[in-house]
Amino acid sequence: xxxxxxxxxxxxxxxxxxxxxxxxxxxxxxxxxxxxxxxxxxxxxxxxxxxxxxxxxxxxxxxxxxxxxxxxxxxxxxxxxxxxxxxxxxxxxxxxxxxxxxxxxxxxxxxxxxxxxxxxxxxxxxxxxxxxxxxxxxxxxxxxxxxxxxxxxxxxxxxxxxxxxxxxxxxxxxxxxxxxxxxxxxxxxxxxxxxxxxxxxxxxxxxxxxxxxxxxxxxxxxxxxxxxxxxxxxxxxxxxxxxxxxxxxxxxxxxxx
Numbered sequence: 001x002x003x004x005x006x007x008x009x010x011x012x013x014x015x016x017x018x019x020x021x022x023x024x025x026x027x028x029x030x031x032x033x034x035x036x037x038x039x040x041x042x043x044x045x046x047x048x049x050x051x052x053x054x055x056x057x058x059x060x061x062x063x064x065x066x067x068x069x070x071x072x073x074x075x076x077x078x079x080x081x082x083x084x085x086x087x088x089x090x091x092x093x094x095x096x097x098x099x100x101x102x103x104x105x106x107x108x109x110x111x112x113x114x115x116x117x118x119x120x121x122x123x124x125x126x127x128x129x130x131x132x133x134x135x136x137x138x139x140x141x142x143x144x145x146x147x148x149x150x151x152x153x154x155x156x157x158x159x160x161x162x163x164x165x166x167x168x169x170x171x172x173x174x175x176x177x178x179x180x181x182x183x184x185x186x187x188x189x190x191x192x193x194x195x196x197x198x199x200x201x202x203x204x205x206x207x208x209x210x211x212x213x214x215x216x217x218x219x220x221x222x223x224x225x226x227x228x229x230x231x232x233x234x235x236x237x238x239x240x241x242x243x244x245x246x247x248x249x250x251x252x253x254x255x256x257x
Contacts, residue, residue, distance in 0.1 A: 021072035057203030076125025089147035117227030
């Protein structure tokens with residue numbers, strides 16, 4: 001059986017949100033999941049849809065969402081408001097893990113893992129006929145025009161791009177892990193300064209001033225953030241490895257294409 005676990009919590013306090021219609025269900029506060037308290041599959045679990053987009057930050061803030069079916073009118077009303085507060089920013093953290101629960105022979109619970117770790121950018125309820133859904137649009141906490149992240153940098157002549165970005169990431173996202181793997185030859189030939197409203201705008205600027213920097217085919221430096229780790233990497237893909245890869249029977253389901 002498919003497995004999922006959605007956790008909603010308050011950004012400032014870290015406390016789980018109370019989901020009124022699930023109080024007394026045996027699930028921990030703030031949790032919507034496909035299992036019951038003892039970890040076994042809940043045949044009456046709520047249906048969910050996930051559309052989680054992965055893209056480098058310079059592409060822009062594309063909308064990812066999770067849609068939860070079957071919540072009560074309490075969760076679809078304004079009294080259960082997950083939306084950001086104007087002038088203050090997001091109020092709600094969201095994490096979503098998914099995979100398979102123990103059951104059918106091909107299901108592997110060890111493949112359960114975290115898919116989403118971000119903040120709620122917009123949430124709204126829909127009630128059409130007998131269908132009741134809660135749509136949650138989410139993304140990493142990179143700032144926006146209403147609540148800017150105020151990203152600034154000074155890139156001194158002779159300083160490596162890796163060192164500058166490590167410093168800026170630490171200032172803007174102090175709790176984020178960093179994975180920076182770029183060519184050490186990317187060094188400023190003169191002092192540069194920048195100021196941006198969002199982390200996405202910084203990523204766009206980094207891509208612009210690194211593209212074609214080392215060669216005419218240099219695709220530049222990409223940045224990505226999944227809510228936990230900021231990745232900074234070269235645009236060129238790694239060389240393909242050679243040899244034979246052993247494919248397990250369970251890796252091929254249906255017709256091979």
